[in-house]
Amino acid sequence: MSEEIENIQFELTDDLISQVELLIEASDDKALQKLLKDFHYADIAEILDELNLEEAVYIIKLLDSETTADILMELDEDNREKVLRNLSSKEIADEIGELDTDDAADIISELPESRKREVISHIEDEEHKAEIEELLAYDEDTAGGLMAKELVKVYETWTVAGCLRRIRGQAKEVTRVHSIYVVDKKDKLVGRLSLKDLIVAKSDQKIAELSNSSVDYVNVHDDAEDVAKIMQKYDLEAIPVVDDNHILLGRITIDDIVDVMKEEAEKDYQLAAGITADVEADDSIWELTKARLPWLLIGMVGGIGAASIIESFTGYMGDFIILLSFVPLIQATAGNVGVQSSAIVVQGLANDSIDGNVLKRLFKEFLLGLVNGLAIALIAIVITHFLFKTPYNVSLTIGLALIAVIIMAALIGTFVPIFLDKRGIDPAVATGPFITTSNDVFGILMYFLIAKLILGF
Amino acid sequence: MSEEIENIQFELTDDLISQVELLIEASDDKALQKLLKDFHYADIAEILDELNLEEAVYIIKLLDSETTADILMELDEDNREKVLRNLSSKEIADEIGELDTDDAADIISELPESRKREVISHIEDEEHKAEIEELLAYDEDTAGGLMAKELVKVYETWTVAGCLRRIRGQAKEVTRVHSIYVVDKKDKLVGRLSLKDLIVAKSDQKIAELSNSSVDYVNVHDDAEDVAKIMQKYDLEAIPVVDDNHILLGRITIDDIVDVMKEEAEKDYQLAAGITADVEADDSIWELTKARLPWLLIGMVGGIGAASIIESFTGYMGDFIILLSFVPLIQATAGNVGVQSSAIVVQGLANDSIDGNVLKRLFKEFLLGLVNGLAIALIAIVITHFLFKTPYNVSLTIGLALIAVIIMAALIGTFVPIFLDKRGIDPAVATGPFITTSNDVFGILMYFLIAKLILGF
Numbered sequence A, B: 001m002s003e004e005i006e007n008i009q010f011e012l013t014d015d016l017i018s019q020v021e022l023l024i025e026a027s028d029d030k031a032l033q034k035l036l037k038d039f040h041y042a043d044i045a046e047i048l049d050e051l052n053l054e055e056a057v058y059i060i061k062l063l064d065s066e067t068t069a070d071i072l073m074e075l076d077e078d079n080r081e082k083v084l085r086n087l088s089s090k091e092i093a094d095e096i097g098e099l100d101t102d103d104a105a106d107i108i109s110e111l112p113e114s115r116k117r118e119v120i121s122h123i124e125d126e127e128h129k130a131e132i133e134e135l136l137a138y139d140e141d142t143a144g145g146l147m148a149k150e151l152v153k154v155y156e157t158w159t160v161a162g163c164l165r166r167i168r169g170q171a172k173e174v175t176r177v178h179s180i181y182v183v184d185k186k187d188k189l190v191g192r193l194s195l196k197d198l199i200v201a202k203s204d205q206k207i208a209e210l211s212n213s214s215v216d217y218v219n220v221h222d223d224a225e226d227v228a229k230i231m232q233k234y235d236l237e238a239i240p241v242v243d244d245n246h247i248l249l250g251r252i253t254i255d256d257i258v259d260v261m262k263e264e265a266e267k268d269y270q271l272a273a274g275i276t277a278d279v280e281a282d283d284s285i286w287e288l289t290k291a292r293l294p295w296l297l298i299g300m301v302g303g304i305g306a307a308s309i310i311e312s313f314t315g316y317m318g319d320f321i322i323l324l325s326f327v328p329l330i331q332a333t334a335g336n337v338g339v340q341s342s343a344i345v346v347q348g349l350a351n352d353s354i355d356g357n358v359l360k361r362l363f364k365e366f367l368l369g370l371v372n373g374l375a376i377a378l379i380a381i382v383i384t385h386f387l388f389k390t391p392y393n394v395s396l397t398i399g400l401a402l403i404a405v406i407i408m409a410a411l412i413g414t415f416v417p418i419f420l421d422k423r424g425i426d427p428a429v430a431t432g433p434f435i436t437t438s439n440d441v442f443g444i445l446m447y448f449l450i451a452k453l454i455l456g457f
Helices: A015-023 A028-038 A041-051 A053-062 A065-074 A077-085 A088-096 A099-108 A113-121 A124-137 A160-173 A195-198 A226-233 A254-272 A285-350 A359-389 A394-423 A433-455 B014-025 B028-039 B041-050 B054-061 B064-076 B077-085 B089-098 B103-108 B111-122 B125-134 B160-173 B193-199 B224-231 B256-270 B285-351 B360-389 B394-422 B432-454
Strands: A150-157 A179-181 A191-194 A238-242 A249-253 B152-155 B179-181 B189-193 B236-240 B248-253
Touching: A015 A028, A015 A041, A015 A053, A028 A053, A041 A053, A041 A065, A053 A065, A053 A077, A065 A077, A065 A088, A065 A099, A065 A238, A077 A099, A088 A099, A088 A113, A088 A191, A099 A113, A099 A124, A113 A226, A150 A160, A150 A249, A160 B193, A179 A249, A191 B014, A195 B160, A195 B193, A226 A238, A226 A254, A249 A254, A254 A285, A254 B285, A285 A394, A285 A433, A285 B256, A285 B285, A285 B360, A285 B432, A359 A394, A359 B285, A394 A433, A433 B285, B014 B028, B014 B041, B014 B054, B014 B224, B028 B054, B041 B054, B041 B064, B041 B077, B054 B064, B054 B077, B054 B432, B064 B089, B064 B103, B089 B103, B089 B111, B103 B111, B103 B125, B111 B125, B152 B160, B160 B193, B160 B236, B179 B248, B189 B236, B224 B236, B224 B256, B224 B360, B248 B256, B285 B360, B285 B394, B285 B432, B360 B394, B394 B432
Parallel strands: A150 A179, B152 B179
Antiparallel strands: A179 A191, A238 A249, B179 B189, B236 B248
16 A cells, blocks of 8 residues: 555646547547546646647547546636636536536626526536525635635534434535534534544533534624735634524635735736736737736836936037936936835735835934935945046035935835725735836936036036 | 534734733733634734734743644744743743644744754653654655554454444544545554445444455655645545555645645745735834845846946937837846746646646747737837837837847746746746846847848938
8 A cells, every 4th residue: 555655746848748639539538548548637737738729629528527626627728718618518517517617606797698698507506506595696706705604603502412423414415524513503603623622522511511512613794805814814724604684604724825815916916016917928929918018108207207307408408418428327226215115015015014104214314315325326326426527516416316316216116005904905016117107207306306406518 | 502603703903912911911811811812823822913922922831731832833933932932941941742743843843953852852752753854854845744653453354343443542542534544463454444434334244344445545755736736636535645665654635735735825925926925014124025026136237237238339329319208118028927837837847737847838828929019019019109109110120129129038938937847946046036037138238230131210
């Protein structure tokens, strides 16, 4: 037996893919089934993501729906959509019959409106159907949109022995029993216990004695991100979901939360990098352009604004045309400082780790800007004076402008995300191109104003 | 009972903090204990993070070590370090006695070398001590650094009834029983089963019959990030860790992986924003400066480089001095495109979702740059010609330069992270200031070279 133990390291090789492709071409179903039998569904999904649509559909139709339902859940969203379009409503309903209610509802919600009802009508298990329809009614960004109906529920009046006997039935339907939820006769959540508690207890004890009444729960309408934060903070692996009357409706498990967290982190990262929408490196050029061009246009508006400012000053500059050479330095510094300041605030807001009031934070950024600004300015004055042989008053101008611009960029980068957050707008949009662009324009304007003041042109 | 049910929504108010502070000042231990008794340890940690050091230490010394050990784990790392400095080695050893081995090893590894041995020598439970010492030997970025020694282990020759009886003892030490690991007589991992399997089974069945031999596992020296990816891909909530001979050493649970993922995402985000090291908004100005100034200096080098380029061209430009006004446009566009391209590649590499070879990807970015570049260039030509009244050849220069710069920035932004990844360097360092700075310099150089070619100055 010890030799049978499987190694988890799955390697998706070109060999494997061409082997699968050859077998599909030869319609050698037996060999295909034998080959794929030992792979985890997540690995088969990886293989399918590499095949063309016809080949992927061939495999989905070949394997039994217990496996293919799980494979479907693991496919790239784009690929899943295409595969589903090639399955009949009856076939999709069969897949869905194998899935937990939360995954089933997720798949159905991705279908076009017209097919949703058709697929639902083909689901055979009436209870499963009703539960999925209930879940479809919740907003996907709420606890209701994340929860599954599958859970193990016991009444507080039961005994341990009776409880064990009865939950045997319930537990078969539940992939992982995290907690057993204890309810009163009206199905109100009153406590929880673990399988471990049950095993360790004596068989004639009453559930009410074992039940831990300090059970954590969330309301069905709570925001999904808040649920993620709560589960993370309290190290929970599952949390029950109740309605306004404390009636137990479902439960959310940690794997769903891991997905929420990952999506959130990726979204913030992409926004900071100036990419809208949820794109991946393998998306089409058209989709990537849609996600990237808008932000480039924002940057362009900034660039045109900067050009107007420079043009309006150039005429008066005379001998100080050398100032134009340092525009990129001013601009790059303003952009970098702005992104740094905003990123740290956005991350703090996402973690709820920002405390204190706005003024205190702005004052701190002011001091930080002053320290960084003095350091950068000093180096800039020395370099420009000795390397570029600029007169001392021009070097001074550049140095002072750098200090001013760094402080300004730090303040804008801090203020904007906090302001957006208070207005209920995702502060992550404030990082990246928005901050960079406004800092570019303000920074260059400030540079020339300071130059005009000092050099008097 | 149903009225007792606790709401998880904890609100950290100024009132609560001043209430705690007043009680500490009055040394009213009874009232403090009563007040804090009903709070979750994660909430008490939030309160402690708001108190000054003396107050925090007061509370840690007041509450029993079962609670304070958990509180310590939840404190901000900086605060934890300060609190630990104010506890004796004996006191720390008592806290550690209450923690699972993985958390205990984490705390000890944060201590200065000289205190480590002292604290370990004070741990009373010899088995716990030996296990912690074993864990301390592993690199913190490996499976060994993440795993805990606490797990439930049964021998394949046991019966269900015998197994249930014996694991009652083991299970008491394990906070959450995810899986029961089945080993042969040499302690080699041969399978697993769930508590659910055990409850559903008949009491005289042999463990070997129930055991699922397709158990996933990782090697103790595997990289922590790889373990995180595996657990996420296969939706695992715990994974056993074995040595090279398949001997079962420990297990890793999903909550530790959630932390790894979060840290990884935050690190990448900060690197993209030009912030080194792991800083938070509430860190000191000195620490924030250390994390931010280096990247500003890199940006500065780029700015100075750009200044040299501009200066060397300015002398010959004559009437084309208007070109200087559009330097910020060129620079901002190059920067934005570079960050977009690199961010999407870095994210793809982090998710292992990038396939195909480098040349194919570069060709795709080339096409993408061409599409975006044509769009941006067209708008720029129209705007400069009609708004800035630039001659058509200057507008054309700006447009062509934009196309060239966008393609160049897209290629650099794609190539550099892939190159770094192949050399085993974290590609996330390539986003943010590095890419922006090099694109600034190359972009401006390219702009003037194209101008020289077209305008012939």
